Amino acid sequence: MMWSDRCKWPRYAKSLISVGYAVLLLAILLPMTQPPERAKGGVELVGLTPALEVQGPQMAEDATQYEAYVPVYQPEATLFVEPTPTPVPVYVYCNDGGEYYHTKNCRFVKANTPKVTLAQAVNAGFKPCKSCKPPKQDDAG
Numbered sequence: 001m002m003w004s005d006r007c008k009w010p011r012y013a014k015s016l017i018s019v020g021y022a023v024l025l026l027a028i029l030l031p032m033t034q035p036p037e038r039a040k041g042g043v044e045l046v047g048l049t050p051a052l053e054v055q056g057p058q059m060a061e062d063a064t065q066y067e068a069y070v071p072v073y074q075p076e077a078t079l080f081v082e083p084t085p086t087p088v089p090v091y092v093y094c095n096d097g098g099e100y101y102h103t104k105n106c107r108f109v110k111a112n113t114p115k116v117t118l119a120q121a122v123n124a125g126f127k128p129c130k131s132c133k134p135p136k137q138d139d140a141g
């Protein structure tokens with residue numbers, strides 16, 4: 001054809017005709033799709049045409065729907081649970097014969113109020129004071 005060596009047409013003319021022919025093919029095969037402007041050689045496009053015909057406008061619609069779903073499947077990084085920090089002994093104050101344990105600054109805590117760990121106070125049956133709201137056993141781990 002025109003690509004033979006005997007053809008005297010300038011190279012750009014051959015390319016223009018090839019690209020124009022390819023664009024015309026695409027325009028016929030894909031009436032709903034904008035023909036690609038970056039079409040290259042005519043020989044390559046002839047091979048690519050069947051694949052483009054199979055995909056067609058339907059593939060473009062599927063691609064659009066997939067993009068719409070992307071945000072839905074984004075993993076939630078906030079689900080990561082931080083490791084429990086190293087336990088630090090929590091001390092509370094329990095009055096002898098009392099029912100509640102207190103923080104250091106509670107008004108029920110006297111100078112001679114025994115100081116024990118939170119675990120000891122809870123195990124002994126003491127409950128968190130409703131006035132000073134000391135830490136609970138769950139807070140200490």
Ligand SMILES: [Zn+2]
Pocket residue numbers: 101102103106107108129130131132133
């Ligand atoms: Zn208290």
